[in-house]
Amino acid sequence: MATAEAKRYHLSDWRRWQSATPLKELWLVIHGRVYDVTRFLNDGWGEHPGGEEVLLEQAGVDASESFEDVGHSSDAREMLKQYYIGDIHPSDLKPENGSKVRSHRCWSYWILPIIGAVLLGFLYRYYTSESKSS
Structure with missing residues (x-):
């Protein structure tokens, strides 16, 4: 058969x-x-x-x-x-299953933590420079 x-x-x-x-x-x-x-x-x-x-x-x-x-x-x-x-x-x-879909998903998971880290860095710098000038 x-x-x-x-x-x-x-x-x-x-x-x-x-x-x-x-x-x-x-x-x-x-x-x-x-x-x-x-x-x-x-x-x-x-x-x-x-x-x-x-x-x-x-x-x-x-x-x-x-x-x-x-x-x-x-x-x-x-x-x-x-x-x-x-x-x-x-x-x-x-x-x-293409790599374009995966790479898009990959970077999208990291964008918010990166933005958060940059904002924290600016806030830290702002507050440390404020305390020195006071």
Whole structure:
């Protein structure tokens, strides 16, 4: 039996489809791969340890960061393989994971502390020069 090539989904199509079928089917995107985790929503099959709300929050967005932040076990990562149904189209992955986005985020985290440090420096200088002239 020949292995079928993985189906590819565009992010825009996937998001539109996901918002049109809430609670009927639930697909998650994790690291560019699409997983059908609908079975966790169906009563009687099994329950996601974090609850179905956690899964529903990730519908229509890239769940990679949330998946990694939770610190899933190796068993959970292995289990994920059985829900794999395809990949996000490569042309959609480049803007999502591009270095421009990361570098923008990186400097934006540091801008407020830098401004705060400069202001503290000016305030320190102002008050120390005031005390010398008094």
